[in-house]
Amino acid sequence: MSELTVRAEKLDAADELAGLRAQFVLDEVVYLDGNSLGALPAAVPGRVEDVVRRQWGALRIRSWDESGWWTAPERIGDRIAPLVGAAAGQIVVGDSTSVNVFKALVAAVRMAGPGRDEIVVDATTFPTDGYIAESAARMTGCTLRPVTPAEVPGALGERTAAVLLNHVDYRTGRLHDLPGLTAAVHAAGAVVVWDLCHSAGALPVGLDEHGVDLAVGCTYKYLNGGPGSPAYLYVRSALQDRFDSPLPGWNSHAEPFGMRPDYEAAPGALRGRVGTPDILSMLALEAALEVWDGVSVEAVRAKSLALTDFFLECVAGYAPAGRVESVTPAAHEERGSQVALRCEDAGDVMKRLIERGVVGDFRSPDVLRFGFTPLYVGFGDVERAARVLGEVVA
Amino acid sequence: MSELTVRAEKLDAADELAGLRAQFVLDEVVYLDGNSLGALPAAVPGRVEDVVRRQWGALRIRSWDESGWWTAPERIGDRIAPLVGAAAGQIVVGDSTSVNVFKALVAAVRMAGPGRDEIVVDATTFPTDGYIAESAARMTGCTLRPVTPAEVPGALGERTAAVLLNHVDYRTGRLHDLPGLTAAVHAAGAVVVWDLCHSAGALPVGLDEHGVDLAVGCTYKYLNGGPGSPAYLYVRSALQDRFDSPLPGWNSHAEPFGMRPDYEAAPGALRGRVGTPDILSMLALEAALEVWDGVSVEAVRAKSLALTDFFLECVAGYAPAGRVESVTPAAHEERGSQVALRCEDAGDVMKRLIERGVVGDFRSPDVLRFGFTPLYVGFGDVERAARVLGEVVA
Structure with a gap:
C-alpha cells in the first residue's frame, strides 16, 4: 500500500461529509464529472x-x-x-x-x-x-x-x-x-x-x-x-x-x-x-x-479544496514529470472545485480513463477536466483516479 | 335510461378510437380539462x-x-x-x-x-x-x-x-x-x-x-x-x-x-x-x-367534432333554457376541440361540477371551459358531464 493510499484512507476516515455519499446512487466508478452532470440523489426516483x-x-x-x-x-x-x-x-x-x-x-x-x-x-x-x-x-x-x-x-x-x-x-x-x-x-x-x-x-x-x-x-x-x-x-x-x-x-x-x-x-x-x-x-x-439539509457550504468548500489539493499531489506522485500540466490555479482563493490538466493527447487519455472506470471529461483541444463534488467524492476516489491516470499516461 | 344515454352508448360502441383510452391512466372522473393538462399516458411512468x-x-x-x-x-x-x-x-x-x-x-x-x-x-x-x-x-x-x-x-x-x-x-x-x-x-x-x-x-x-x-x-x-x-x-x-x-x-x-x-x-x-x-x-x-402510433389526426378531428356536437346537444337537453350559452362557434370549420359556455356564476358552477367528478375549468369572469381529447374522452363521458351540469345549474 502506497503512502498516498494510506493518506487517502486517513483523510476519508476524518471526513465529516463522508456520510453524504450514501444519499447518492453511485457504483464502483470514480465519478469526477459532477461539474458537468451531478450524480443521482437517492431521493429523486421516488x-x-x-x-x-x-x-x-x-x-x-x-x-x-x-x-x-x-x-x-x-x-x-x-x-x-x-x-x-x-x-x-x-x-x-x-x-x-x-x-x-x-x-x-x-x-x-x-x-x-x-x-x-x-x-x-x-x-x-x-x-x-x-x-x-x-x-x-x-x-x-x-x-x-x-x-x-x-x-x-x-x-x-x-x-x-x-x-x-x-x-x-x-x-x-x-x-x-x-x-x-x-x-x-x-x-x-x-x-x-x-x-x-x-x-x-x-x-x-x-x-x-x-x-x-x-x-x-x-x-x-x-x-x-x-x-x-x-x-x-x-x-x-x-x-x-x-x-x-x-x-x-x-x-x-x-x-x-x-x-x-x-x-x-x-x-x-x-x-x-x-x-x-x-x-x-x-x-x-x-x-x-x-x-x-444541514450541510454547510463552508464545510463543502473546505473539503473541495482538500480534494483538489490531494488530487494535484497524487497526480504529481503518479504521473511522469511534465506529462500533464495543471492549468488550474494553485492558490486556493483562485480555485474552484475542479482540476484541469493540459495533456497533448487529452481526448485519447480521457477515453482510456473512462474505460478504466475513472470518469472526467475532455474539453477541446487538450484539456482533461476532473470535477470534485464534495458531497459524494472521497479521498480514496481521488487517489485511485490519479493512480489510473498515471498508468494511462505512462 | 334517457334517449341521450342510449345515443352515447351507441356512439361509444361505434368509436374506432375508443380503444386508445386504455393507454391512459384515468379513473371515474370525467376529465374534460385535457386542453389545459393532458391525462397521463400509461407509457410515461415506466x-x-x-x-x-x-x-x-x-x-x-x-x-x-x-x-x-x-x-x-x-x-x-x-x-x-x-x-x-x-x-x-x-x-x-x-x-x-x-x-x-x-x-x-x-x-x-x-x-x-x-x-x-x-x-x-x-x-x-x-x-x-x-x-x-x-x-x-x-x-x-x-x-x-x-x-x-x-x-x-x-x-x-x-x-x-x-x-x-x-x-x-x-x-x-x-x-x-x-x-x-x-x-x-x-x-x-x-x-x-x-x-x-x-x-x-x-x-x-x-x-x-x-x-x-x-x-x-x-x-x-x-x-x-x-x-x-x-x-x-x-x-x-x-x-x-x-x-x-x-x-x-x-x-x-x-x-x-x-x-x-x-x-x-x-x-x-x-x-x-x-x-x-x-x-x-x-x-x-x-x-x-x-x-x-397509427392514429390519424383526421380520425381524431372527426371524433372531436362528434364529441363537441354531442355535448352541445346534451347541454341543450339537460340545462334549463338560457341558463348557459355557448360561446363556441356552431360551425365545424370554426370550432376547435373545446366548448366554452358562458354562465353568470361560472366560478361556482365549476367548483360544484368538480365536486361531482366532472373536471373542466373556469376562465374569468364567466366562462366554463370543457376540453374534449378524442384519445381518451368518450361519448358516455360527454353525456354524463352535460347531465351533471344540468343538475348543477338547475
Whole structure:
C-alpha cells in the first residue's frame, strides 16, 4: 500500500461529509464529472414517481394548486438561496441558463443609466454567455466588449452598462474575485451579472454580502438536479422593482389568471418567471436539494479544496514529470472545485480513463477536466483516479 | 335510461378510437380539462423511471450520447411533425411556449424586408402571446398592432413585418382560418407565426401544405406531455437559413462542443435550440407521443367534432333554457376541440361540477371551459358531464 493510499484512507476516515455519499446512487466508478452532470440523489426516483403517478396521473390539473406546482419556481428558488448566500425572495427557478443570461443582461442594461451603452463580457467564459451577450447587446443598442477577466477593471467606464462574468471558469477551474470585481463594476456605476454555473454548490458565493445585482446558474452540476434541470435567476431585492424583463410571459404577470391584455409585472423575484414551469424536472431538482439539509457550504468548500489539493499531489506522485500540466490555479482563493490538466493527447487519455472506470471529461483541444463534488467524492476516489491516470499516461 | 344515454352508448360502441383510452391512466372522473393538462399516458411512468434510474443514475454523463439525450430536441420534433402536417427537420422541442413565441417573432421581423416595422397580433389571444409580442416589438424597433382576428386582413400592409395568430382561441374555442389568414399575410409580404397550443393534437394543422412560416405550440394539452413539458418551434425549411435567433445559445451553434468564442448558427431547425435541453420532461413527452402510433389526426378531428356536437346537444337537453350559452362557434370549420359556455356564476358552477367528478375549468369572469381529447374522452363521458351540469345549474 502506497503512502498516498494510506493518506487517502486517513483523510476519508476524518471526513465529516463522508456520510453524504450514501444519499447518492453511485457504483464502483470514480465519478469526477459532477461539474458537468451531478450524480443521482437517492431521493429523486421516488419523488419523480410520485409526481408522475399521483400528482399528474391521479390529481391531474388539481396539482397546479394542491401539489404546489404553481409556486415551485419561487419555492425552489428559496431552497437554493442559502447555498449562494441569498436571503429568500430573490431567486426563481426556470428556463435554461442561456435564457436566464438573456433576461439578466437585458434587464441589467435597462437598469443602467442613460449614456451607458456597453456590455463587458468575459471573453474566456463558457461560449453561450458570449453568444447571448452579443444578442443582448444587439437588441439593446449596446456595444459588446469581450475582454479577459484580468482586463475587466480597465474596461469599465462611464459607458459601461452591464458586465457579465463567470464565477468559475468552465475550462480551467479558475475562481474569479467576485467581491472585488463586483465592487469595481459598482464603482464604475454599472450593473453586474454573475454566472454561477461552476461555483454554486461547491463554494460560498455570498450574493447578498457582496451586493451582487443579478446572477444566474444551472442546477445540474454541483446541485445535482438532473440532466437539463432548470436554471435560476437571482435579482437583488433592491433592484426587483426595476427588473424589466425581455421575456414578460404570463407567469411573471401580477395577476396571471386575470388573463388581462395589458402587462403588469408581478412584484419581487416572480417577474423573472416566463412561461409554464417545467414541473417534472423542477420537482426532481427539489428532491435533489434535500441532500443539502444541514450541510454547510463552508464545510463543502473546505473539503473541495482538500480534494483538489490531494488530487494535484497524487497526480504529481503518479504521473511522469511534465506529462500533464495543471492549468488550474494553485492558490486556493483562485480555485474552484475542479482540476484541469493540459495533456497533448487529452481526448485519447480521457477515453482510456473512462474505460478504466475513472470518469472526467475532455474539453477541446487538450484539456482533461476532473470535477470534485464534495458531497459524494472521497479521498480514496481521488487517489485511485490519479493512480489510473498515471498508468494511462505512462 | 334517457334517449341521450342510449345515443352515447351507441356512439361509444361505434368509436374506432375508443380503444386508445386504455393507454391512459384515468379513473371515474370525467376529465374534460385535457386542453389545459393532458391525462397521463400509461407509457410515461415506466419510461421516466428508466430515464432517472438507468440513464441518469447508472450511465450518468454517458447518456448525453448513449441515451440520445443530445439529439432529443430534434428527434422529438420529428415525432410531433406529422401531427401538425410538417415534414421532418423543421421542428425542435425545448423551452416554454412564451420563449418560443419570442424566438419566432423576433426572427420573423428579421426576415421581413426593409421598411416593415409593424407586428400585428391577435388582441383576443392568450395573453402571454401579446405580452411577448410587445417585448419583441420593443426590442426590434417595431410598433405593435393588436387587432381582433377579423380585423387582421385589414390591418396588413406594406409596413407589416410579422403577424402572430392563435389557431384556436383559448377561451372560446374558436378555430381561426389558418390557410386563409396565412395567404393574406403572405399576400401582404409579411411573415406569419402561428400559435398551435390549442389545436395541435386535436385537429389537422397542415403547416407545410398551407405554407406557414413559423409556428410554436405547447405539448401538455392535446399532446399529453405532462405539466410544463417543453414547447416546440417550427421553422419552414425554406426559411431556416434566414432564421436569426434572438436566443443563440450554445445548443444552436454549428459546432456546440467546439467552444468557439464566435457564434455560427447550426444549419436547419437546430438553430431554434438554445440551452441544455430539459431531459426528464422531454423524454416523458417522447413516451407520451407513442400513443399516436397509427392514429390519424383526421380520425381524431372527426371524433372531436362528434364529441363537441354531442355535448352541445346534451347541454341543450339537460340545462334549463338560457341558463348557459355557448360561446363556441356552431360551425365545424370554426370550432376547435373545446366548448366554452358562458354562465353568470361560472366560478361556482365549476367548483360544484368538480365536486361531482366532472373536471373542466373556469376562465374569468364567466366562462366554463370543457376540453374534449378524442384519445381518451368518450361519448358516455360527454353525456354524463352535460347531465351533471344540468343538475348543477338547475
